Amino acid sequence: MDNLRRRLHELGGKWADELQLVLWSDRTTPKTATGQTPFSLVFGVEAVIPSEVLVPTHRYECMTWELNSAEMIRNLNTIDEMRASAKIRMAAYKQSVSRSYNKNV
Structure with a gap:
């Protein structure tokens, strides 16, 4: 969640465009x-x-x-x-x- 929050915070107002890519990378990363x-x-x-x-x-x-x-x-x-x-x-x-x-x- 910290990575997600940090990545989306860096984008400012354009976070909605990047959200799908961030979620996809989270779902495809081994835990x-x-x-x-x-x-x-x-x-x-x-x-x-x-x-x-x-x-x-x-x-x-x-x-x-x-x-x-x-x-x-x-x-x-x-x-x-x-x-x-x-x-x-x-x-x-x-x-x-x-x-x-x-x-x-």
Whole structure:
């Protein structure tokens, strides 16, 4: 939230134009607690960010419709496992933060 607030404050009155890009970058950035992006936890796949389309990366260049369809089916089959793994990682992260906080109290 601090990054979002800082970025939008820098823009002044033009914050509405930039809001979608800031939110998109937040949704496609892996979070420390889960190790996954919020987008991938909801949809089961990694998002292709606009810069990958403008300056094609290896991941974007090598993808065909057939490969994409097969990958989507595979991701739908493993999404529950990915979410369970993220839940376990969140619990471990929460314990780590709690230990660190309690050590300093």
